[in-house]
Amino acid sequence: MSKGVRRAGAGHGPAAAVQLLVTLSFLPSVVETQVTGVLDDCLCDIDSIDNFNTYKIFPKIKKLQERDYFRYYKVNLKRPCPFWAEDGHCSIKDCHVEPCPESKIPVGIKAGHSNKYLKMANNTKELEDCEQANKLGAINSTLSNQSKEAFIDWARYDDSRDHFCELDDERSPAAQYVDLLLNPERYTGYKGTSAWRVWNSIYEENCFKPRSVYRPLNPLAPSRGEDDGESFYTWLEGLCLEKRVFYKLISGLHASINLHLCANYLLEETWGKPSWGPNIKEFKRRFDPVETKGEGPRRLKNLYFLYLIELRALSKVAPYFERSIVDLYTGNVEEDADTKALLLNIFQDTKSFPMHFDEKSMFAGDKKGAKSLKEEFRLHFKNISRIMDCVGCDKCRLWGKLQTQGLGTALKILFSEKEIQKLPENSPSKGFQLTRQEIVALLNAFGRLSTSITELQNFKVLLQHSR
Numbered sequence: 001m002s003k004g005v006r007r008a009g010a011g012h013g014p015a016a017a018v019q020l021l022v023t024l025s026f027l028p029s030v031v032e033t034q035v036t037g038v039l040d041d042c043l044c045d046i047d048s049i050d051n052f053n054t055y056k057i058f059p060k061i062k063k064l065q066e067r068d069y070f071r072y073y074k075v076n077l078k079r080p081c082p083f084w085a086e087d088g089h090c091s092i093k094d095c096h097v098e099p100c101p102e103s104k105i106p107v108g109i110k111a112g113h114s115n116k117y118l119k120m121a122n123n124t125k126e127l128e129d130c131e132q133a134n135k136l137g138a139i140n141s142t143l144s145n146q147s148k149e150a151f152i153d154w155a156r157y158d159d160s161r162d163h164f165c166e167l168d169d170e171r172s173p174a175a176q177y178v179d180l181l182l183n184p185e186r187y188t189g190y191k192g193t194s195a196w197r198v199w200n201s202i203y204e205e206n207c208f209k210p211r212s213v214y215r216p217l218n219p220l221a222p223s224r225g226e227d228d229g230e231s232f233y234t235w236l237e238g239l240c241l242e243k244r245v246f247y248k249l250i251s252g253l254h255a256s257i258n259l260h261l262c263a264n265y266l267l268e269e270t271w272g273k274p275s276w277g278p279n280i281k282e283f284k285r286r287f288d289p290v291e292t293k294g295e296g297p298r299r300l301k302n303l304y305f306l307y308l309i310e311l312r313a314l315s316k317v318a319p320y321f322e323r324s325i326v327d328l329y330t331g332n333v334e335e336d337a338d339t340k341a342l343l344l345n346i347f348q349d350t351k352s353f354p355m356h357f358d359e360k361s362m363f364a365g366d367k368k369g370a371k372s373l374k375e376e377f378r379l380h381f382k383n384i385s386r387i388m389d390c391v392g393c394d395k396c397r398l399w400g401k402l403q404t405q406g407l408g409t410a411l412k413i414l415f416s417e418k419e420i421q422k423l424p425e426n427s428p429s430k431g432f433q434l435t436r437q438e439i440v441a442l443l444n445a446f447g448r449l450s451t452s453i454t455e456l457q458n459f460k461v462l463l464q465h466s467r
Contacts, residue, residue: 108331252306406445
């Protein structure tokens with residue numbers, strides 16, 4: 001991409017200054033006037049979420065993401081697109097992902113089984129023996145046969161019927177560890193036909209769009225028709241709760257990603273030194289009510305709805321991690337203990353939130369119909385996770401896969417309440433398990449949503465100071 005295009009919103013001179021002032025004077029209506037009130041399909045208001053995220057969640061989740069257990073994510077960025085011939089990968093340098101050298105990975109992570117965060121799995125005489133360990137995953141020989149059998153069942157547990165995502169095979173030679181802190185999500189310049197096709201496939205083929213609706217749902221579609229966004233979405237109100245929720249989750253995820261790009265935009269690059277920061281013009285293009293025909297505020301509200309869903313999942317999965325058997329293992333005993341303590345503290349905060357989304361209102365009809373709808377819901381989302389392998393920009397693919405997997409894990413948790421309630425305290429459970437990959441994705445995906453809401457508040461402050 002040319003420097004001229006990449007510096008959009010960062011021009012100099014009187015004309016640019018006047019344009020910026022006009023933009024700033026208009027934008028507050030987006031974040032101050034229209035993104036307020038109670039969210040649809042739940043009993044929670046936006047101001048409560050803002051305050052809870054600012055004072056309770058964001059400082060802690062940001063700190064958690066910096067811990068070794070959560071900063072290293074194993075991902076396969078070379079899986080071929082299963083739906084169409086790829087256009088080739090993006091050649092823009094900011095699309096590149098720098099894999100983590102083997103020497104930088106904590107020994108407890110790289111030596112471990114993909115599920116190796118349990119104390120019983122980590123109780124080996126030497127870490128070096130892990131490479132030679134048998135299929136039991138290096139279980140201590142003092143374990144009872146019953147525990148061994150339970151661990152085998154757990155390690156082999158095929159919960160594909162519970163998975164909402166297509167998971168990467170961490171044993172694949174193409175799977176590599178990535179340091180998420182060194183490969184932050186931000187604007188890369190990736191756009192055009194390739195990006196449009198990915199989102200178009202997600203919206204048009206997987207979001208339960210009625211056949212009677214002809215206008216594209218994809219915000220990136222070249223033509224949006226003459227109708228305004230508010231009247232267009234009357235069809236959404238006619239859908240059942242589950243299908244409305246599905247659309248809002250995808251729209252909220254898209255809005256969150258767009259906020260990250262607006263807040264971490266390449267404003268200019270001088271002598272090879274990039275300057276990243278908030279781009280108000282880009283924010284306006286994606287969220288201004290006039291430019292988006294009323295859809296921008298709706299997208300931001302869907303971001304809050306998605307936040308509520310993942311917040312609820314964290315509160316529900318807390319008992320899984322509160323068990324003494326669970327150990328977020330990296331090999332650094334002191335840091336591992338601090339990491340788990342911080343995680344449990346975050347879970348306590350999530351449980352204290354007074355206005356959670358009630359997932360029991362979903363799939364609550366007749367058993368046969370509810371089961372069929374739930375399976376359709378799961379398969380649609382799983383299909384979206386597979387579409388992430390069609391993203392041409394490696395960095396966009398990385399963060400798309402992680403955030404999709406995180407949301408898929410949250411959905412898996414929400415609809416596994418009975419299994420979580422039956423978890424044994426000191427042994428693995430065949431009914432419900434999370435891999436390390438799922439755990440890392442879940443917390444980082446929620447961290448991204450928490451960051452999005454914080455970035456939205458930062459835009460609000462920036463606009464107020466500039467009026």
